[in-house]
Amino acid sequence: MKPFFNNKTNISGMALIAAMMLFNVWNVIMNTPMVPEQHWAQKIFYVHVPSAWVGFLSYFIVMVAGILFFMKKDDYWDVVGLAAAEIGTVFMSLVLITGPIWAIPIWGKPWIWEPRLTTTLILFLIYIGYFMMRTFGGHIERVKRYAAAVGIIAFVDVPIIFVSVKFWTPEIQSHPQVEMAQQPSEILIPFLLSLSIFTLLYILMLKYRIHVIRINSRVRADV
Amino acid sequence: MFFTLLKKELFVEFRSREVTLSMLVFGLSIILTFALSSNVSPTIIANYAPGMFWIMVLFVAVIGVHRTFSYEKEFDAFSMLISAPIDRGFIFLTKWISGFIFLTIMEGLILIPFFKFLMIDFPSQPWIAIGTTLLINCAIMAIASLVSGIAMRARLSEVLLPILLFPLVSPVIIAATKISGSIMVGDPYSFWKIWLLIILTVIVIFGLVGYTLFDFITEE
Amino acid sequence: MYNFFDYFMAVYLIVFGTILGWFIMQLRIEKRLLNKNKNLNEGVNLDGT
Numbered sequence: 351m352k353p354f355f356n357n358k359t360n361i362s363g364m365a366l367i368a369a370m371m372l373f374n375v376w377n378v379i380m381n382t383p384m385v386p387e388q389h390w391a392q393k394i395f396y397v398h399v400p401s402a403w404v405g406f407l408s409y410f411i412v413m414v415a416g417i418l419f420f421m422k423k424d425d426y427w428d429v430v431g432l433a434a435a436e437i438g439t440v441f442m443s444l445v446l447i448t449g450p451i452w453a454i455p456i457w458g459k460p461w462i463w464e465p466r467l468t469t470t471l472i473l474f475l476i477y478i479g480y481f482m483m484r485t486f487g488g489h490i491e492r493v494k495r496y497a498a499a500v501g502i503i504a505f506v507d508v509p510i511i512f513v514s515v516k517f518w519t520p521e522i523q524s525h526p527q528v529e530m531a532q533q534p535s536e537i538l539i540p541f542l543l544s545l546s547i548f549t550l551l552y553i554l555m556l557k558y559r560i561h562v563i564r565i566n567s568r569v570r571a572d573v
Numbered sequence: 574m575f576f577t578l579l580k581k582e583l584f585v586e587f588r589s590r591e592v593t594l595s596m597l598v599f600g601l602s603i604i605l606t607f608a609l610s611s612n613v614s615p616t617i618i619a620n621y622a623p624g625m626f627w628i629m630v631l632f633v634a635v636i637g638v639h640r641t642f643s644y645e646k647e648f649d650a651f652s653m654l655i656s657a658p659i660d661r662g663f664i665f666l667t668k669w670i671s672g673f674i675f676l677t678i679m680e681g682l683i684l685i686p687f688f689k690f691l692m693i694d695f696p697s698q699p700w701i702a703i704g705t706t707l708l709i710n711c712a713i714m715a716i717a718s719l720v721s722g723i724a725m726r727a728r729l730s731e732v733l734l735p736i737l738l739f740p741l742v743s744p745v746i747i748a749a750t751k752i753s754g755s756i757m758v759g760d761p762y763s764f765w766k767i768w769l770l771i772i773l774t775v776i777v778i779f780g781l782v783g784y785t786l787f788d789f790i791t792e793e
Numbered sequence: 794m795y796n797f798f799d800y801f802m803a804v805y806l807i808v809f810g811t812i813l814g815w816f817i818m819q820l821r822i823e824k825r826l827l828n829k830n831k832n833l834n835e836g837v838n839l840d841g842t
Contacts, residue, residue: 351827371809371812375809390798394804397804448804561823562822562823569829
């Protein structure tokens with residue numbers, strides 16, 4: 351077992367992604383237009399939405415890992431599911447923290463029952479249950495199965511949750527920045543760039559976390 | 574085979590009536606607490622009534638599902654049930670159906686106290702109200718049976734079950750409150766059509782998912 | 794306040810701080826685990842305890 355950053359690909363990947371993230375921030379500060387009435391607060395969107403995207407992507411991977419775990423009965427997929435669940439929850443927490451910070455200047459109050467934020471909150475709560483179950487679930491072999499099942503159920507529920515929250519309070523429109531395709535290209539292109547960079551960062555984080563979890567289980571097994 | 578299982582579930586319950594009785598009493602105490610703790614005029618209560626009803630149903634469903642699954646925890650009957658040569662998805666289906674029956678019975682008994690304690694009028698279209706309530710029960714029980722299959726054999730199962738269940742079932746609660754609210758007021762079908770669609774989607778999807786996953790969940 | 798720069802700064806600090814903190818935490822966990830593993834393999838308490 352070697353450290354993750356022992357091999358050249360990982361080190362260069364990390365360096366590249368760190369550089370891209372810095373470039374991303376520079377790009378947002380320098381090259382994006384100032385939206386009237388929102389000024390600097392609008393630029394939060396370049397970080398908030400990619401975080402949400404990465405969070406949902408991660409939870410999707412938990413579902414896929416759960417399905418593959420049941421099909422192939424390989425513990426590797428359990429590790430992938432756990433890593434994706436953890437990282438997904440980190441990014442969803444960021445969404446739930448940066449959302450209100452963005453909301454205060456834009457809408458005047460920190461929380462409204464906007465569909466996507468509410469879906470994020472519900473999903474976050476489901477995953478608190480996921481981690482509680484991982485800890486208190488009992489025998490480890492059973493827990494792996496339960497965790498895979500919860501991962502699948504959670505993401506299957508997401509579209510249903512989203513639709514019901516969307517029609518729940520029809521007077522609340524989505525984020526002001528909703529219609530992506532209608533954004534002018536000075537906003538759209540940096541946004542897509544930020545999105546891709548966040549996705550690459552996520553892949554690196556996922557691989558790293560899988561690596562660390564596997565070391566952990568091997569050390570535990572030896573003990 | 575499936576009907577044998579189902580008969581067993583209902584028969585055990587019929588003998589002791591443990592589950593429906595505990596659900597009923599718990600439901601009554603919740604409604605009493607709602608009535609006592611509401612500091613507002615009857616018109617406002619009428620607006621909140623659908624929500625209160627479904628909150629009560631949710632808590633009672635947790636109790637009910639907890640009881641039906643813990644039957645098998647005692648004497649480790651669950652392992653025997655699993656080792657039987659049957660499709661384990663059937664276990665999910667029987668728990669779903671029996672839970673649905675118990676919930677419906679409890680709701681039938683609690684309807685009159687509910688309307689009388691909170692001093693609200695009966696809905697103008699009772700058959701539609703009953704029909705939609707049945708469907709909503711079905712949806713709640715689908716998710717609840719699936720989640721308890723997972724949570725019941727864990728430690729801290731009494732805590733884990735609601736924690737996992739409540740966020741997962743939140744779209745059903747939203748839809749249920751909207752449907753019941755519309756029906757109480759007498760809104761036309763088109764108003765709550767979408768919510769009915771959501772309920773039906775939940776029933777279909779979680780029914781399928783539960784049936785499929787139960788096999789994998791209960792492997793040893 | 795009018796240009797909301799402080800909100801922008803707060804968000805970016807939180808996001809990048811969290812990501813950086815995550816990497817640092819993973820590095821420390823990894824180091825600790827690999828040290829434990831090395832000690833196990835080489836035998837820390839050679840006197841048998």
